Amino acid sequence: MSGASISVRDFVMRFGDRNVVDGLSFDIAPGETFGLLGSNGSGKTTTIRALLGITTPTAGTLTIDGHPYKPATGGIGYLPEERGLYRKESVIDVMTYFGRLRGLRGPEATAWSMDYLARVGLADRAKLRVDKLSGGQQQKVQLGITIMDRPRLLILDEPTKGLDPVNRRLLLDLVDERKADGATVILVTHHMDEVERLCDRILLLKDGTAAAYGTIPDVQDAFGGAVARVGLDGPVPPSPLYRMARHEGHVACLVPTPAATADGSDILASLVSAGVHVTAFEMRRIPLDEIFVQVYGHDALAAESGVAA
Structure with missing residues (x-):
């Protein structure tokens, strides 16, 4: 499988009298895992939403494989920070439903879902209603839906939010597999260990502009090495x-x-x-968390790094 390419040129997003993103440009190569980093309000989610056509940019261009994204194009798995599942339905019914929406036949979607649930320790929860699961368990279900059809582009906004270290590692292994399969991955996270493990290059956003951009060694060198x-x-x-x-x-x-x-x-x-x-x-x-502190301040890192039970 060949991953998608991303190009963002002179992107501006203005809300009211303020540019939330201001003249941002970057590229992501096919098959690359790209870390999009920044404190709350730095412009990360705004950039992702504009890339996916959820919001319209004030200026600039954002393309996937050379064209603005259209839902009919397909091939994209997006895990937003704001989660959403049909909470009154069973886990397996929800996963099968979304699998069919993503182009799988019903039996194929069900079989894939059961295999996935077994792998993430939720096979015995398959027939429970979604609202009977913990937040971390729902997170696993939603990630499964996101990767079910082997998308060429995987966009993950805080994929391990609220997970304990064991389940964080489990989900990162799943992302690693998509990376090895050739998918392009955009990872939005504040966990610097995740970035160092997975990402080929990173972009640090501050106030809607690039505070640092490049490979991890390049960024480290820019901040003293x-x-x-x-x-x-x-x-x-x-x-x-x-x-x-x-x-x-x-x-x-x-x-x-x-x-x-x-x-x-x-x-x-x-x-x-x-x-x-x-x-x-x-x-x-120089570790990435130290660079984060230099760019955003220690209070920002502390605020971003809270882990829910």
């Missing part, structure tokens, strides 16, 4: 060798300046000579 994670007691003195990215409790993250050595040995020596009691020191590639 490396970071010194220091365990210490007391304040961090200023130095031309680094700038403070974050200092919480007994851990500081320092971004080296061009004056510092690659291994950070001079940073460590500078701290020690300044009388800082250093309990741990590690140089590593």
Whole structure:
């Protein structure tokens, strides 16, 4: 299977007197897994809705395989952040119904659904009404509906929202399989570990514009490439060798300046000579969550990272 290609050019979306998205351009290659990241209100969902023709852009073009999307085109699986299932019907009836809407024959949709439910630990819930399932169980059902017909383009808006670590891993394995099958995947998430595991390239949105765009190593390089994670007691003195990215409790993250050595040995020596009691020191590639903090602030990361039971 060949995945779909995406092109967004000079996209503007204006609500009232404010541009929610302002001159955004990016491309997604066929078969690529692309992370669309940002804090609440950064323009992620607005971009997805415009790409799918749910809303009309104020300016610019958004195309899938060279053309604006039309529902009759098919080949797209979209899992929105706002979930929606027929809550009074049984799980298997709902899945079979949506499978038929997506072009499968009834028996084929039912058989696929039962296999899927067994895989995600819900086979014994197949005949229960949807409203008898927990939020996480409903999430599994909705993802199954989204991937049932092996779409060429899979758009997942917070697919693991509210799931525990075990079920998060299970659903990410399913997404991995679609990726291996050649599908193009757009992943909207605030879980940086999901991004690092799945995504070929990422786009960080802030106030409707691109704060960073490229492969993960490219984005890391744009934000200094490396970071010194220091365990210490007391304040961090200023130095031309680094700038403070974050200092919480007994851990500081320092971004080296061009004056510092690659291994950070001079940073460590500078701290020690300044009388800082250093309990741990590690140089590593700057993690995506640290970049998120630099772009949006620590409060934004904390607000985005809440996990429901």
